[in-house]
Amino acid sequence: MAELHPIAPAFVVSGPSGIAVRDRLKHLTPADEQVLRLVGAHLGALASADLKTRCADGLEHSTDTWAARKRELTVQSSARWAGAITKASHDQWALARRGQADHIRDLQAAIAAITRRLSLPVGKKGTRKEPGGYRSAREWFAKSRRLGVLTDRLQRQRVDQQAGRVRVVRGGKRLARARHYLEAAGLTQAGWRQRWEASRWFLAADGESGKRYGNETIRITPDGQVSIRLPAPLAQHANAAHGRYVLACRAVFAHRGTEWRDRVEANRAVAYRFHLDAVRGRWYIIASWQVPAAPAVPMSAALAHGVIGVDTNADHLAAWRLDVHGNPIGDPRRFPYDLSGSADYRDAQVRHVLTRLLHWARTCGVNAIAIEDLDFATEQTTEKTRKKHGRRKRFR
Incomplete structure (x- = not known):
């Protein structure tokens, strides 16, 4: 008899802790744009220098070094601009440290997964929970080479972590690398420079x-x-x-x-x-x-008027209205979306499909939407997704 997947207890997701809204600035004069560019470039240069200093301080950072940096920036900007720049540098350094720790955990998980499969005989079949050995001697050899690369990479990352050394690219590493292959990235030199x-x-x-x-x-x-x-x-x-x-x-x-x-x-x-x-x-x-944290809504109050049950799929959301007893009401609904294309397009697709789902839930008169907790935290490492989904790169 097949083992059933355990179902964790249901819980109510807490509300947002902040709000961000955006508006386009229309009808800017040439003088307005010039001032915005001058201010952005001047403060951007100060922010780059301050981030470099913060990264050089590493684990030796203290309130005294922070105050010294802020005093130097105040002369070239203002006290408030200096405070915003130094705070942004601290946040960027802390984010890089968290990313570094996540990368180390990813490398450790990849090394453990490859080491285990290398220890198994070539061609050994796996189970539903664990993969077997590699399919051929050629793949086994390639993975043994990759194991050495990952081990060296992990050692370098651990040395950087102990020294408090992080590597940050203001403007984005992807855009910086695109400078070396403008034609493949669909950019001109002038267009890349503007971005x-x-x-x-x-x-x-x-x-x-x-x-x-x-x-x-x-x-x-x-x-x-x-x-x-x-x-x-x-x-x-x-x-x-x-x-x-x-x-x-x-x-x-x-x-x-x-x-x-x-x-x-x-x-x-x-x-x-x-x-x-x-x-x-x-x-x-x-x-x-x-925004202040809202009090947690009891589960009984959230389900008092029924609920919209949602199942996530690769190209659509499948939704059905349920009564207080869990029985379906009416016909199911399907909300399609397309996750191909650029990252901005994919984000827009997700926003639009969630907006349509929320509008339908409002018309149904329910106060809650139930959705599966996919728990992507356990699927973040590359080797785990390869092990689970195989060579289906698009699905991963």
């Missing part, structure tokens, strides 16, 4: 509760007027009092605009970040803020 420079700019400011409209550095009034506190070396470009530059356009957050407006009118913290889509030549501004 590279835009990705290395720094145009972000953290919110401050109690300050006017929730942010002293990048300020947006309730009616949408956008102004920036210019760094000291660029103060000659100011067109308003106190070294500020006011953009000619207005920011209108269509999504959650009421919540954003309530926060800025109450002078509650709102963080802002400018973003240039170098491919389309469009400027955006992103507003984000934290």
Whole structure:
């Protein structure tokens, strides 16, 4: 008799801890774009130098070195810009350390999986839980070579981890590597340069509760007027009092605009970040803020009006409305999506299918959607996915 897969107890997922909304800045004048580019390039250079210093400090970082870095940046920008830059450097270093630890665990899992299969006779069949030996002597030899490569790589990563050494590319490693094969990446040298420079700019400011409209550095009034506190070396470009530059356009957050407006009118913290889509030549501004943790909803209250049961598949979501007893009501629904193409296209497909699912759940009058906990944490290593799904690279 086949062993059944155990079903873990159901639980209610907690709500989001923050909100981020985006709006396109339309009708920017050439002077506006020039100022944004100058500020982004100037602060981006400072952020790159500060990140280099933070990475060089490694495990020797302390509050004294942090204060020294912030003092140096304040002279070239302002106290608030310096605080935002140093905080971003700390976050980037911490993220790189977490990625380094995950990479080490991935290498360890890969080495363990290959070592086990190499110890088995060639051609030995596996079971439903564990794979057998490699299918041929040629594959066994190739995997033995790969084992040596992974072992050397793991040793280097452990040395870097003990020394507190991380490797970070501001602008993205993928884009940096694309410079060496522009034709294959579908880019020109000028187009790559525009994307590279835009990705290395720094145009972000953290919110401050109690300050006017929730942010002293990048300020947006309730009616949408956008102004920036210019760094000291660029103060000659100011067109308003106190070294500020006011953009000619207005920011209108269509999504959650009421919540954003309530926060800025109450002078509650709102963080802002400018973003240039170098491919389309469009400027955006992103507003984000934290929300208090909502109390956990009891399972009985969530299921009081029924539930939408959802099954995830490779190209669609299969959904069915269930009553309080788990019996299906009406006809099942299918929500297709296409996960081919670029990463932005795939993300958009996921957002659209979830939006359609939420709209249907609202029309049904239910307050909960039940979905399987796929637990991707156990499937993150390359060797585990290869072992489970074989050579079906697209499915993996």
